[in-house]
Amino acid sequence: MRYGFWAPVFGGWLRNVPDEGMAADWDYMRKLCVRAEQIGYDLTLIAELNLNDIKGVTAPAMDAWSTAAALAAVTEKLELMVAVRPNFHQPALFARAAANIDQIANGRLALNVVSSWWADEATQYGLQFDQHDDRYGRTNEWLQVVNGLWSEPRFTFTGERYQLKDAICEPKPVKKPRPVIYAGGESEAAKTLIARQCDAYVMHGDEPAVIAEKVADMRKRREKEGLPPMQYGMAAYAIVRDTDAAAKAEVERITKLDPHAPGFANFDQWLSGTQLEREMKIAEYSVSNRGLRPGLVGTPASVRERIAEFEAAGVDLLLLQMSPQLEEMERFAAQVISSVH
Numbered sequence: 001m002r003y004g005f006w007a008p009v010f011g012g013w014l015r016n017v018p019d020e021g022m023a024a025d026w027d028y029m030r031k032l033c034v035r036a037e038q039i040g041y042d043l044t045l046i047a048e049l050n051l052n053d054i055k056g057v058t059a060p061a062m063d064a065w066s067t068a069a070a071l072a073a074v075t076e077k078l079e080l081m082v083a084v085r086p087n088f089h090q091p092a093l094f095a096r097a098a099a100n101i102d103q104i105a106n107g108r109l110a111l112n113v114v115s116s117w118w119a120d121e122a123t124q125y126g127l128q129f130d131q132h133d134d135r136y137g138r139t140n141e142w143l144q145v146v147n148g149l150w151s152e153p154r155f156t157f158t159g160e161r162y163q164l165k166d167a168i169c170e171p172k173p174v175k176k177p178r179p180v181i182y183a184g185g186e187s188e189a190a191k192t193l194i195a196r197q198c199d200a201y202v203m204h205g206d207e208p209a210v211i212a213e214k215v216a217d218m219r220k221r222r223e224k225e226g227l228p229p230m231q232y233g234m235a236a237y238a239i240v241r242d243t244d245a246a247a248k249a250e251v252e253r254i255t256k257l258d259p260h261a262p263g264f265a266n267f268d269q270w271l272s273g274t275q276l277e278r279e280m281k282i283a284e285y286s287v288s289n290r291g292l293r294p295g296l297v298g299t300p301a302s303v304r305e306r307i308a309e310f311e312a313a314g315v316d317l318l319l320l321q322m323s324p325q326l327e328e329m330e331r332f333a334a335q336v337i338s339s340v341h
Contacts, residue, residue, distance in 0.1 A: 001307060002317045003337055004043035004081065004233070005036060005329060007071075009062040010054040013237065013321040014254050016286050021324040024052075024060040026070065032326050033071050037078040039333040044071070045112060045319050048083035051121050054288065065097070072105035081110040081182055086138050087128050088116070091145035092167050099150065099173045107174035112202065113183045115139050115190070136189040137161075143181070143197050150178050182233065195221035200231035202319065204290040208309040215314035233317035234310065237291030240303055240332055247298045254323070255286040291321050300335035307336070 006013065007029060012020030022028055033044055048064035051057040068082040080101075084094065102109035115135035116122060122129035130138055141159040148155035149169035157164045173179050183194045184202040194201055201218050203211060215232050222230055241247040283292045294310065296303050296318075307318070322328035 001311055001315070002042040003040065004045055004079075004317055004319045005041055005325070006235075006319060006321045007033065007044045007046045007062075007067070008325050009047055009064065009067065010049075010052045011060065012323055012325075013054060013288055013291070014286060014323055015054060015288075016256060016258060017254060017323065018055070022326065024055075024062050026062075026067070028326075029062065029067060029071070030074055032329075033075055033078055035326065036329060037075055039330065040337040041078065041329070041333070043079040043081055043110075043317065043319075045081045046071075046083060048085055048088070048114065049118070049121065050125060051118070053118070065101070068109070069101050069104060072101050072108065075105075075108075077108075079108050079110055079180075080105055081112050081180075083112040083114050085114050085116045086142035087122065087130060087135070088125075089142075091142045091162055092149060092164055092169070095146045095149040095169050098146075098179070099169055099171060102173035102175055102179055103171055105174075107179075109173065109175065110180040110182060113139060113143065113181060113198065115185065136193050140193055140197065147178060147197075180231070182231075191218065191221060194218070195227075195230075196225050198230070200233060200317075202233040202317075203235070205234060205236045205292070205294040206290060207293065207295075208306075208313045211310060211315060212313035219314075231316055232314050233319055234294065234315050235289040235291055235319045235321070236294040236296045237287045237289075237321045238296040238303065238328070238332055238336075239322075240296075240298070240300055240328075240335055242299065244298050244302070251292070251297055255282050255292075257282060257286075287321070289321070296320075300339065303336055304339060 008022045009024060011024035012022055014020055046064045046068050049061055052059040052061040064082055068080050071080055098109060119129045138161055141161050145157050145162050148157060149167060150172055154166045154168055155164060156166055180200060181198045182200040182202050183198045195218060203214055211234060218230060239247050239250050284290055295306055
């Protein structure tokens with residue numbers, strides 16, 4: 001298993017905890033990532049949003065790609081998986097900038113290609129927002145352009161959205177044949193594109209049996225395309241404590257809703273249904289990316305056992321969120337990673 005973590009570009013991951021003790025700034029990010037590679041983490045995922053969807057749209061949100069370039073210069077081993085949204089980046093100019101960052105990182109850059117989901121954000125910034133399947137049409141062309149520039153001395157392309165003539169990208173990325181391309185998605189359009197054009201499939205958190213089905217499905221799709229096996233990653237929120245009771249108490253703390261918070265009344269109406277449905281909705285509102293579903297909550301021994309279940313399901317990369325990130329990553333590294341490596 002490889003261990004990755006979400007870079008806290010939004011100042012945390014908890015919607016019910018206003019201050020998680022990790023500022024959305026360069027000082028904290030540098031300290032966190034330098035320390036992470038010292039204690040056994042393999043990768044950081046740097047999300048790309050211009051608006052903060054965790055702490056509120058007016059809260060600070062670090063820019064993904066300038067942060068990635070800075071991290072490339074101050075880290076040595078950490079893989080930098082940086083999110084990129086095709087409708088926000090002209091592909092030829094992006095290919096050049098990303099290749100340059102990979103040169104700085106000496107081959108440690110990877111892409112997390114995200115077909116944008118936030119229409120209001122695109123509207124605020126005056127950018128095109130495609131409808132669902134059209135997003136994947138754009139992503140398909142976009143990836144062809146980036147790959148062409150990274151692999152050919154001169155590249156010409158005529159598509160519906162992009163046209164290039166004899167374009168040059170030098171220097172090319174250090175990583176050969178290209179930086180690893182990760183992507184996630186659960187629609188038919190998304191899975192078809194990922195099986196054909198990407199190297200790794202990343203999933204929201206879920207139970208091992210659900211993840212195993214998703215991995216098996218993508219393996220069949222990949223084999224049908226006649227392409228090499230993919231990597232499989234999953235998001236998860238981790239809580240490690242000396243006792244199960246202490247771990248459960250932390251879950252209660254981070255999922256306790258504030259009835260005085262703006263918008264709570266509308267959210268409370270959404271919490272209809274059975275008690276189980278209500279608890280699931282609260283958990284998924286409180287922690288993004290279905291992070292509590294995998295159940296990486298408990299003692300070090302129980303968390304290690306759970307990780308083994310995900311390994312058996314086909315997962316080879318965990319993308320972890322924790323809070324406060326630095327302190328919890330130290331604990332997880334000492335009590336979980338060091339014991340399973």
